[in-house]
Amino acid sequence: MKYGLILMLTLLLTACSPEPQRHIRLLGGDWSTARAMTELARQELEQAGFAVSVETVAPGQVWSKLATGEADASLLVWLPDSSRHHAERFFDKLHDLGPNGPVLKLGLAVPVSAPLSRISDLNDSDYADHKVIGMMPGHGSQVLTEQALARYRLDHYQLLSGTGEAYTHLADSAIAQQLPVVIAAWSPGNIMLNPQLKWLQDDKEYFPATERAHTLVRRGLEDSAPKAMEVLGNIRLNETELTQLLQLLAQEEKLTVAVNKWRAGRQQSGVNPPAS
Structure with missing residues (x-):
């Protein structure tokens, strides 16, 4: 009787236990670093036995979608400065697994032939027809460049x-047409792989020096898919690794193939894959 009762309780507890989550929903972006890191996470999660779907969203949507449980994770968010207003609103509803990449160099880039060396040089210049090529609204580079231009008093430049x-x-x-151009840039990033570009010196140091991409996940993932949390938390690339990944992406037409090559090269060099 005693053993029968124990068996019945075990069966009841098993029946009431939720099924472990096997499908992970990632939020990705449409710029090179976002595509590369999201694909890397997808491959690492699939190797760990998860089914993975990727939704491409605008940077500002990442926070709200994770906070409301519409997605599970994203490797896109820059912290601490560019996402400050989102963090104040949503941070207590998410888990920050920490940086997944190196500290980013941020600033303005111009062709190496440009007669400029410092950002302040733009104050008395009509270079590039008073325009700066930037990213979409909400992207870390766009937010921080907008702030820096204001502090440099470059109001006559349009971002x-x-x-x-x-x-x-x-x-x-x-660049290909050798036109004067000012670009809101970051490194490691695909644009600054071009040897025909140079940084303008951030002579007043208005661009932050601690910005990094972080991995954010929704609250509750630690219970429904702890292994996925572990895999995502182990994805951490240094500057050399991320640069090599972006270089492969620039050379290889297919994203999946480029990331596969990078992972294979990392394993052959004796470095453990990030999520192992």
């Missing part, structure tokens, strides 16, 4: 905005 694809196309086209 253009558009999709990640438009940003890359405009920058690459201007």
Whole structure:
């Protein structure tokens, strides 16, 4: 009788236990670093046995979608400065798994032939027809560049905005045609892989020096998919690794193939994959 009661209780507890979550919903973006890191996370999660779907969203949507449980994780968010207003509103509803990449260098870039060396040089200049090529609204680079331009009193310069694809196309086209151009840039990033560009010195140090991409997950994922939390938390690339990944992405047409090559190269070099 005693053993029968124990068996019955065990069966009841098993029946009431929720099924472990096997599908992870990632939020991605349409710029190169976002695509590369999201694809890396997808492959690592699938290797760990999860089914993964990816939704491409605007940067500002990441916080609200994770906070309301519409998605599980994202590797896109820059902290601490560019996302400060989102963090104040949503941070206590999410888990921050920490940085997944290196500290970013942020600033303005111009062709190496440009007769400028400092951002302050733009104050008395009509270089690039008073325009700066930027990213979409809400992207970390766009937010911080807008703030820096205001502090440099470059109100006569217009910060253009558009999709990640438009940003890359405009920058690459201007460089290829040897046109004067000012670009809101960050490194490691695909634009600054171009040797025909140089940084303008941030002579007043108005761009933050501690910005990094972080991995955020929804509250509750630690209970429904603890292994996924572990996999995501272990994805941490240094500057060299991220640069190499972006270089492969620039050379290889297919994103999946580029990330696979990077992972294979990392394993062959004797470095454990990030999520192992």
